Amino acid sequence: GVAPLGPVPxxxxxxxxxxxxxxxxxxxxxxxxxxxxxxxxxRNPVPTPLYYHQVPLPHSDTVEFFQRLSTETLFFIFYYMxxxxxxxxxxxxxxxxxxxxxxxxxxxxxxxxxxxIINEEFEQGTYIYFDYEKWGQRKKEGxxxxxxxxxxxxxx
Amino acid sequence: xxxxxxxxxxxxxxxxxxxxxxxxxxxxxMEKTEYLLREWISIxxxxxxxxxxxxAFSIFVQQMxxxxxxxxxxxxxxFFRLSTQMxxxxxxxxxxxxxxxPTLVRTKCFHTxxxxxxxxxxxxxxxxxxxNTNTKINLLNKVLGIVAGVLLQDHDNRLAEFQQLPYHRIFxxxxxxxxxxxxxxxxxxxxxxxxxxxxxxxLRPAKAPGFAYAWLELVSHRVFIGRMLSxxxxxxxxxxxxxxxxxxxxxxxxxxxxxxxxxxxxxxYKGTLRVLLVLLHDFPEFLCDYHYGFCDVIPPxxxxxxxxxxxxxxxxxxxxxxxxxxLKVDMLPEIAHAPRLLTNFxxxxxxxxxxxxxxxxxxxxxxxxxxxxxxxxxxxxxxxxMCYNIPLMNALVLYVGTQAITFIRNKGLTPNMSTxxxxxxxxxxxxxxxxxxxxxxxxxxxxxANQLRYPNSHTHYFSCTLLYLFAxxxxxxxxxxxxRVLLERLIVNRPHPWGLLIxxxxxxxxxxxxxxxxxxxxxxxxxxxxxxxxxxSCMVQKQV
Numbered sequence: 001g002v003a004p005l006g007p008v009p010x011x012x013x014x015x016x017x018x019x020x021x022x023x024x025x026x027x028x029x030x031x032x033x034x035x036x037x038x039x040x041x042x043r044n045p046v047p048t049p050l051y052y053h054q055v056p057l058p059h060s061d062t063v064e065f066f067q068r069l070s071t072e073t074l075f076f077i078f079y080y081m082x083x084x085x086x087x088x089x090x091x092x093x094x095x096x097x098x099x100x101x102x103x104x105x106x107x108x109x110x111x112x113x114x115x116x117i118i119n120e121e122f123e124q125g126t127y128i129y130f131d132y133e134k135w136g137q138r139k140k141e142g143x144x145x146x147x148x149x150x151x152x153x154x155x156x
Numbered sequence: 157x158x159x160x161x162x163x164x165x166x167x168x169x170x171x172x173x174x175x176x177x178x179x180x181x182x183x184x185x186m187e188k189t190e191y192l193l194r195e196w197i198s199i200x201x202x203x204x205x206x207x208x209x210x211x212a213f214s215i216f217v218q219q220m221x222x223x224x225x226x227x228x229x230x231x232x233x234x235f236f237r238l239s240t241q242m243x244x245x246x247x248x249x250x251x252x253x254x255x256x257x258p259t260l261v262r263t264k265c266f267h268t269x270x271x272x273x274x275x276x277x278x279x280x281x282x283x284x285x286x287x288n289t290n291t292k293i294n295l296l297n298k299v300l301g302i303v304a305g306v307l308l309q310d311h312d313n314r315l316a317e318f319q320q321l322p323y324h325r326i327f328x329x330x331x332x333x334x335x336x337x338x339x340x341x342x343x344x345x346x347x348x349x350x351x352x353x354x355x356x357x358x359l360r361p362a363k364a365p366g367f368a369y370a371w372l373e374l375v376s377h378r379v380f381i382g383r384m385l386s387x388x389x390x391x392x393x394x395x396x397x398x399x400x401x402x403x404x405x406x407x408x409x410x411x412x413x414x415x416x417x418x419x420x421x422x423x424x425y426k427g428t429l430r431v432l433l434v435l436l437h438d439f440p441e442f443l444c445d446y447h448y449g450f451c452d453v454i455p456p457x458x459x460x461x462x463x464x465x466x467x468x469x470x471x472x473x474x475x476x477x478x479x480x481x482x483l484k485v486d487m488l489p490e491i492a493h494a495p496r497l498l499t500n501f502x503x504x505x506x507x508x509x510x511x512x513x514x515x516x517x518x519x520x521x522x523x524x525x526x527x528x529x530x531x532x533x534x535x536x537x538x539x540x541x542m543c544y545n546i547p548l549m550n551a552l553v554l555y556v557g558t559q560a561i562t563f564i565r566n567k568g569l570t571p572n573m574s575t576x577x578x579x580x581x582x583x584x585x586x587x588x589x590x591x592x593x594x595x596x597x598x599x600x601x602x603x604x605a606n607q608l609r610y611p612n613s614h615t616h617y618f619s620c621t622l623l624y625l626f627a628x629x630x631x632x633x634x635x636x637x638x639x640r641v642l643l644e645r646l647i648v649n650r651p652h653p654w655g656l657l658i659x660x661x662x663x664x665x666x667x668x669x670x671x672x673x674x675x676x677x678x679x680x681x682x683x684x685x686x687x688x689x690x691x692x693s694c695m696v697q698k699q700v
Contacts (some may be wrong), residue, residue, distance in 0.1 A: 004456060004457055004598060005413065005455075005456065005457070005541040005595065005598075006540055006541040007413075007414040007415075007416070007541070008410075008413065008414065008539075008541050008542060010410060010411075010414075011410070014410045014411070016365075017362065017365040017407070018364035018365070018411070018418070018421075019315075019316070020315070020316070020318070020364075020366040020368075020419045021365045021366070021368050021369075021420045021421070021424070022418070023316035023317075023318065023366060024318070024320060024365070024366045024367070024368060024369055024370075024419040024420070025369070025419065025423065027319060027320070027321070028368055028369055028423075029320060029321070029324055029370045029373050030258065030262060030321075032259075032262055032266075033262070033321060033324050033325055033370075033373070034324070034325075034328040034373060034374075034377060036270075037263065037266045037267070037270060041260075042259045042263065043259075044259060075225070080357070105530070114531070123314075136458070141644075
């Protein structure tokens with residue numbers, strides 16, 4: 001049988017332990033309990049049919065994969081998944097696509113054309129930027145990008 | 157645990173402070189704590205704190221100073237105790253609000269708990285001088301003791317209403333905060349790990365079963381495993397981590413041995429198996445080194461769980477395929493090397509007088525009374541299923557085996573089917589095989605089978621021993637039981653230990669054992685079919 005030594009009745013101590021464990025079984029730890037708080041996209045586990053993807057694609061946690069995503073997806077990840085590896089990878093992919101982060105406006109800018117002026121402190125010209133409030137790309141002519149607001153840390 | 161001095165002293169003093177019925181807080185301390193905690197939460201989440209957390213913290217420390225909280229250690233610990241209780245009470249209130257969604261409840265709980273955890277982390281980091289690690293560690297141990305004490309008290313008072321959530325959150329977030337890549341924290345990392353291990357050991361499932369699931373989540377958290385088994389140099393975290401796993405196995409044992417798995421047990425068992433699989437994949441050497449201690453506490457019927465542990469082998473080793481025709485195990489260079497064992501099994505042979513008699517028998521091969529008294533030395537009760545002292549049996553088998561290997565080597569020989577025979581060591585094994593009843597023999601054979609692992613001197617010696625016992629058995633019952641012990645470890649799903657496969661294949665392949673002539677092989681058609689299918693998979697070119 002499966003209990004080669006034969007069953008042994010549980011001692012009182014073990015019965016008490018079982019009762020406490022059974023009670024705990026009804027309020028099991030949640031995956032979010034050991035993660036940083038996700039403000040915008042909290043975990044919300046639900047049963048999904050098995051014929052849907054249950055796990056993300058393999059290697060979807062690499063910069064190469066993120067570079068294949070649309071810029072809008074990258075902006076979404078950047079603003080809605082703060083403090084995660086995904087945010088870091090999104091920022092990396094955006095930088096590779098020549099987007100630059102402006103630390104005062106907290107928005108991403110891309111040169112629309114060669115800047116009209118470039119000097120030590122700033123550059124000026126027409127830029128495309130992503131407006132996270134209107135949720136779309138806009139164009140700004142004659143914009144001065146001061147380099148002191150340029151986020152230029154090396155993302156390794 | 158309760159040794160004076162050392163880190164645990166501070167943890168226990170924290171626990172005692174919570175559990176003491178007669179602590180009188182100075183008048184107004186409760187109100188002050190509540191006020192300060194609220195202040196901290198609002199400072200912590202304010203916009204300025206986001207830009208300059210250090211400044212926010214120093215403003216708050218000034219406030220604490222203003223209220224005299226930082227004057228004495230006693231007041232600081234009281235502040236932490238009251239704060240922990242307040243945070244926990246708040247969580248219970250949120251959890252009781254029915255119309256909330258689970259996500260919202262958690263968001264509200266985490267808001268308070270995370271701020272509190274940040275405060276603890278900052279106070280630990282900034283207590284004492286930058287170079288004074290003692291102050292920081294003592295404070296951490298004190299706080300962990302306080303949280304553990306509040307948990308245990310809450311657990312005992314609320315019973316089935318107990319909630320793991322606030323404690324789980326405090327422990328894991330504090331652990332992550334204190335493992336951030338900062339020089340101050342890296343300097344105290346080993347002591348931080350020690351402090352958490354002691355706390356988790358105090359809160360082991362047997363002591364706080366209502367916390368068991370959160371406890372397993374903490375013990376198996378990727379950052380925790382990484383720090384304990386990989387990042388810390390010289391494997392200094394291995395012993396502590398092994399202790400936590402032993403705590404888990406010990407807790408599960410009485411439920412698993414009866415094989416009546418209620419849902420709550422099944423879930424914890426599945427979680428345990430997952431952790432073991434992660435360890436088998438990422439840290440096989442860890443499972444190798446501590447297999448003995450683990451097998452000692454895992455019930456004999458948990459075959460797969462034990463197989464996972466016994467299947468571990470050092471990553472730099474290439475195992476020859478056990479199904480290779482004419483594989484010569486004796487020729488493998490690895491079988492000359494003893495495996496590393498980090499459990500002191502010799503000291504587990506108790507009482508001292510028995511160990512003394514054992515040693516003198518091994519030396520002199522006398523008196524014969526030692527053999528006849530062996531059984532009574534191993535027996536602890538007359539209750540069926542609980543007759544024998546299993547750890548003593550395991551220790552005896554391994555000790556005699558290792559002594560035998562040394563004995564044979566000292567004669568300038570190597571262990572094989574003929575050199576292992578006719579010695580005081582084999583006397584003991586043969587006597588156990590013949591003299592023990594079915595239960596005892598089952599445990600004895602299991603103790604041998606627990607050594608059948610990757611190619612090493614123990615695997616080889618015990619493989620020969622088991623085959624020798626089969627060949628020399630005076631009754632079919634012994635042979636049937638040897639077959640049973642091997643087979644039941646092979647018919648479960650993978651993984652299967654290498655030495656186990658080697659031994660079983662040898663048994664059914666080598667004609668000297670006349671395996672197929674035995675009655676028990678043909679006792680029932682389904683058993684016969686089973687043997688045939690195992691044989692088919694073992695023998696590529698079956699010659700029957």
